[in-house]
Amino acid sequence: MYSSPVGINKVKITDEFWAERVDTVREKVIPYQWEILNDRVADAEPSYCMHNFIAAGDLNQKKQREGDGFAEPVYTFRGFQALPDDPDAPEPDRFYGFVFQDSDFSKWIEAVGYSLMVHPDEELERIADGAIDIVCRAQAENGYLDTYYILNGMDKIFTNLRDHHELYCLGHLIEGAAAYYEGTGKDRLLKAACRFADFVCEKFGPGDRLHGYPGHEIAEMALFKLYEITGEEKYKALASYFIDERGAEPSYFNIEHKDDPGGDTTNLYYHQAHLPVRKQTEATGHAVRAVYLYSGMADMARLTGDEELKNACERLWDSIVDEKLYITGGIGGTHLGEAFSFPYDLPNDTAYSETCAAIGLVFFAHRMLRMEPDRKYSDIMELSLYNTVMAGMAIDGQSFFYVNPLEVDPTACKRDERKLHVKPVRQKWFGCACCPPNIARTTMSIARYAYTISDNETSDAMRNIAQKSCADRAAGNLLATDKTLFVHLYMSSEITLDDGAAHDPENKIFININSDIIRTSEVTVSITKPEKSSFVMAFRIPGWCRDHFSVNGTDGEEYSDSIRSGYLYIPITKSEETLRLKFEIEPVFMESADEVSENAGRVTLMRGPFVYCVEECDNGKALHELAVDTAGGIRIYNEDLSEKDDHDTSSDKADDVRIKRVFERSIRLVTGGRRVTARGEKMPGSKLYHIYEKPEETKTDIIWIPYYLWANRGEGEMRVYLANHSAL
């Protein structure tokens, strides 16, 4: 059963956990990011993003003024990241930053669009409109819009699809423009994105057009979205062309680079271009690119009903989830190529597990879910969101993880070059700033992932809905009779939907969800609707409750006939209805498959969707000396933090209070365990190695915190996995 996301503007998030995150993004990240885009943050690397748009706009104006007399810039490569000779006075008419720097704006405007949708803010909208003016002014007459080539010379556009990011910038521009259009109804940026997309449609495709495809995928899913918003078939055709052409022989990337020193040296696995996508069975290469591609493939499968492609998506999904996923929902086992490693190679301390890759996995999960409501997708979507994605941003909203290790020793991060990619504390900002704005846009659109409404089931009807949703500015606002509202994630929210059958503004359906899934795992759903409306609600039964749940006090077993693929389908008929769901959320020790050699003999803790970890500030140094007694119990940790930290003298009191509040709210766990200290006779001449003797053991409480909260209380060791001392 296909479904579409509920419009963000139809959902008010009131959830303690998510509202805090959404507020942090709105209050902290979006304004901070705007300063970054304009190079106004003293201790962060300059972005040059708005600088480039302004410079490109100036160049366009000059061209118009000078007409035929205008001397077009002739392209010269100035590096993947072009930096000014004098950082204090960059030349005003040159491009600076990474080749994909334009996308920083697009990610920002996307978060702004979502924010305005639920939280109108005149000042922010004024700033955003101004930024859009600057961006639109940079667009070339033919619709092309990538300041890297506009400033460096358009004679070479689309000549390095492998390494340069024109189509990536197009993709992000579409995503940003769509969100701003949905959030404000203003279509200036959307039209600019369409013009750029139109230009790309002219240039790419079968016949005598270019047969290439994006080096860094995202245009695929963005173009499908643009098709769903505008109903323009050519965008769907272009996205489909990109997907079908990828991996065709001879390799476009190799042809493109045949004159490079070294010739055909493209790592086609890195680009997921080693095989036609329908033949791919193993998730490979750059993890973000991979899941962005797979998301586009899933969109295409849904929009075209292509079963072969859907099967390929399912195989790639399984490859990730069965063999290449961290327990935290992160992906990318190796920093070399920021990539998937081989099956079951999931090192904890050198993990890449990029925040953006986890976000991409959420995108992929969400798209699979839209084709087929199955908790195998939503369980992972939740896992990634609550652990890796949320770990990517500090409680203060001003520092970020790009890499999300499962084991950290700050000394190693500083002294071991192989771990220089692993940071023991979150960083202010990155020159390659993909993760922070990606967290922002995902957080601000969380409602999309939580709720979807079923489409009609034929693809004609689906297209009609897509086209209608354009007029409505967002898909999935109508909860017509015979439709199903899916609840994929549990968060307190107020949902207001139109009864599609009637289209009477008075005929509203109100759904109030009160969820305390973090603490008690109780969810109360109150529905108020017109008498004649009738629909179905489908509630995900989270995999972590192992089907131990109740509905209005009745044991879940009684509902077994109403469950399909982990979703409980309940018809809503009365005009006032209340459902009380309760899922078992006992903390459990988790182990990895035998094949994961890294975790042999080790366990971690989960409670509901949250993976736990241990930190030095709770458990002292040398976390590798801790071993858990899995036969013992797990307690909730009740200590009040507020007093403990009172003697701290920090400069930023507000952030201190925020951190304390979040920690007080979080469930911390305690397990019994031992600190094992080796003793034994030292081998003469070598204290490093000595004859084994049964070690001294000190019984100790081990304090576990949710993984997403780690590194909010200073620098220190962290581990997700500990040895299991009752294992053997």
Added chain:
Amino acid sequence: MYSSPVGINKVKITDEFWAERVDTVREKVIPYQWEILNDRVADAEPSYCMHNFIAAGDLNQKKQREGDGFAEPVYTFRGFQALPDDPDAPEPDRFYGFVFQDSDFSKWIEAVGYSLMVHPDEELERIADGAIDIVCRAQAENGYLDTYYILNGMDKIFTNLRDHHELYCLGHLIEGAAAYYEGTGKDRLLKAACRFADFVCEKFGPGDRLHGYPGHEIAEMALFKLYEITGEEKYKALASYFIDERGAEPSYFNIEHKDDPGGDTTNLYYHQAHLPVRKQTEATGHAVRAVYLYSGMADMARLTGDEELKNACERLWDSIVDEKLYITGGIGGTHLGEAFSFPYDLPNDTAYSETCAAIGLVFFAHRMLRMEPDRKYSDIMELSLYNTVMAGMAIDGQSFFYVNPLEVDPTACKRDERKLHVKPVRQKWFGCACCPPNIARTTMSIARYAYTISDNETSDAMRNIAQKSCADRAAGNLLATDKTLFVHLYMSSEITLDDGAAHDPENKIFININSDIIRTSEVTVSITKPEKSSFVMAFRIPGWCRDHFSVNGTDGEEYSDSIRSGYLYIPITKSEETLRLKFEIEPVFMESADEVSENAGRVTLMRGPFVYCVEECDNGKALHELAVDTAGGIRIYNEDLSEKDDHDTSSDKADDVRIKRVFERSIRLVTGGRRVTARGEKMPGSKLYHIYEKPEETKTDIIWIPYYLWANRGEGEMRVYLANHSAL
């Protein structure tokens, strides 16, 4: 008490273990290596070594012919490894290979020299003399002898000490020439080495000479050796200058490279040039370079009586042995820079532990031992030799490890770029062929490390001995009254020494050592000497016996007054004497210091000096699932291999037989343990992770083999450390 090595020609190695190794080097490695030097091995990378010497000789002749009309080559950098455009037809007058390619010859001639010393071979000597002619013909008129610059242009000699290896080539040339001189009495190459050294003496030193020092150390210890052979003070002065100048501010390497793109970017730690050597306290940087430097420092401390420098050597020794040593005697925790990592960072699977670095540690240990007979040095010397150095060469003598990991999964070696430096099987040869010839020269001179004779204790007298030893062609052949013969390593040997007091060819001292240290740890020493001779023998009491030993059946405790720093001093007075030493050699489980997080909860096995490991071919796949019961016993494995392998159909029967024989001779161990296979409910949607349940366990015998023998029976997993299932 200072001591000097016994001349190699005074010792006949009859030991089962070492004779096999020595024979393999003589019969297999030396001839193979000569083919390599001449680019005659089809499936190995060309060396270009002799090609370069021939080309340089031709150039010299041309120069002589043409006189003033000769056009000197003008230097152009052609890469750290210059390769011909057409590998099948390299131009005859150009330099190819790595900048240090000359040293391949020097390492070969060194092994040849040692070999001829104990095993005369007319044909080999004829080949070697011919090679020396070619090399001497390449020497420039001024004495300079590095074909890289002779061919590429001598206008730039000594302008890139940091990265190019002129002084490294000088060092190896001296070592090779000295060995050939000692082995044959022929001094043609030694004179050439002296001429090159004289030229370097003119160019380097205080005042208006160059203030630089080697980028890759070895010249230091080589020049001290040349000083000890020739008595020429200037060689000692030059070596001392190199050592004293290293690390001085401003950095010579930074000055040398100030015009490079990026300027002063030298990693001074990599080159041990971050501080004056006397101020260094932590072993850092490229591990081979480091221990070669420390060896030179130890030589200088001994030859000059410099206590401050000796203290620095001791600190650096402790830094390695207390914090940076693998249990296998290997060093170098990281492949980045082939370097020491930070203290206690000793990863098993990404270890570098280069064979050459272990050899360098043997050099360092040997030099410390010559200053101070203390088993803290000889224990480690033995550990490195019997494990990492010996692991470096296959039983067949035709394949070699450069990197010596403590844990191998062949899949990871092939699919994980971070482990591409780790090979699951030994390689035929390397373009950068330092390790195989280094193993050859060390094996052929093993007697040096086993036995030393005390010098007089004043430094004047010591110099006299050094000078006298020049006439005698090798130090330490005289076992005069009041001197001590040290036995550092146990191997069956026949030692024949002159009674220095009489200098009468009839007055020989014969010492026959019969050692079965691998199997029974019994050593029988029979001494026959002139009546009037009187000397002392000092036997190392290996650390691994934990002072459990006996002498002629008497418990070692009775000898406690005769023990200093782990050496048992026994006066030899009678003309016929027999000593029977027995050291306890029980296999033991070994653990690492708490700080080594990699090995928390893990153990390995040692028996005497041998570290053990487990291999897939004995124990099946997934070695990480094995856990040892340390509370259980350790058995000797008695299975006869010859039958088991009979059905193997290998092309090389001789090697098969050799491998079988060595395995039959080796002590293999068996421990009880368990194979642990996780079971437990699978988490829905994810087979990778599931709730922990007490795992299924299968009791199993675990077969351990000596580490040095691993990877002689095909490709497979290997681990030195296994989980300890009675630890907790």
